[in-house]
Amino acid sequence: MRGYFWLAVGLAVLGFLACHAGRIWVDAGQRGFGLARRLGWALLGAVAPSRYWWGARIEALSPYEQADLLARETAALGLSRADNLHCPLCSTEVSHAWALTPDSCPTVAPGPVQCPRCDFRLDSCRHCVHFLPGTPQTWGGFHWGSGDVTFGRCNRYKALRSVEQVCPPEVAHQLKARGYEQVRAPLPIVDSFLPPDFCTAFKPERRRLRASGIRWPNARRVALLRLLASPPAPETAPPEELPSDDEQWLL
Ligand SMILES: [Zn+2]
Numbered sequence: 001m002r003g004y005f006w007l008a009v010g011l012a013v014l015g016f017l018a019c020h021a022g023r024i025w026v027d028a029g030q031r032g033f034g035l036a037r038r039l040g041w042a043l044l045g046a047v048a049p050s051r052y053w054w055g056a057r058i059e060a061l062s063p064y065e066q067a068d069l070l071a072r073e074t075a076a077l078g079l080s081r082a083d084n085l086h087c088p089l090c091s092t093e094v095s096h097a098w099a100l101t102p103d104s105c106p107t108v109a110p111g112p113v114q115c116p117r118c119d120f121r122l123d124s125c126r127h128c129v130h131f132l133p134g135t136p137q138t139w140g141g142f143h144w145g146s147g148d149v150t151f152g153r154c155n156r157y158k159a160l161r162s163v164e165q166v167c168p169p170e171v172a173h174q175l176k177a178r179g180y181e182q183v184r185a186p187l188p189i190v191d192s193f194l195p196p197d198f199c200t201a202f203k204p205e206r207r208r209l210r211a212s213g214i215r216w217p218n219a220r221r222v223a224l225l226r227l228l229a230s231p232p233a234p235e236t237a238p239p240e241e242l243p244s245d246d247e248q249w250l251l
């Protein structure tokens with residue numbers, strides 16, 4: 001009995017993979033891929049279909065088809081530009097939220113990336129790897145306010161603070177006995193949607209973005225960001241001929 005069960009599971013998985021591979025095989029043929037490339041993409045695409053559909057296939061499209069795809073997919077997302085974001089708090093469209101790193105990976109665009117309607121900010125402390133949410137948990141072992149991400153401290157920027165503010169009472173007492181009034185401690189963040197003015201250290205953390213209800217760009221969105229960043233079709237921008245030395249002389 002068990003044997004039949006695993007046979008059925010195996011056949012289902014094979015059927016699933018073959019279906020992916022078959023669709024890619026047919027589409028790559030229509031795109032004019034050579035036999036070896038077709039076979040290669042069909043095999044790779046069986047396990048990682050988005051590598052074909054949002055990678056190789058898009059590169060093979062004409063500039064006109066690429067522009068058309070970008071327009072259609074952006075409209076399907078309900079956005080006016082592919083690098084925008086729907087605010088997770090009020091669903092207003094936030095402009096220029098996403099960008100690509102030099103090696104074409106998605107990231108949060110250089111800020112401020114702010115909702116025009118509410119307090120939401122994408123490049124804020126609560127979405128940053130350097131953020132320490134809530135109250136420090138060393139205070140006598142009991143955690144009040146733990147799990148609260150509305151305020152906290154920044155692990156990147158330090159500030160001089162009095163020992164009573166940052167240490168448990170007995171440690172503060174010992175430090176003061178040795179002549180220490182202040183220590184360098186993580187900078188307090190009063191509102192985690194408001195980074196300090198001087199902060200240039202924002203680095204997105206996906207887990208924290210997910211907690212705010214934001215989806216990190218998937219393969220489809222990354223493909224759209226690449227299309228958005230790629231230069232327009234060559235026929236729309238004819239190369240301007242510079243006058244030669246002789247012509248310059250005549251002018
Ligand atoms: Zn908003």
Ligand SMILES: [Zn+2]
Nearest residue numbers: 125128154195
């Ligand atoms: Zn910060």
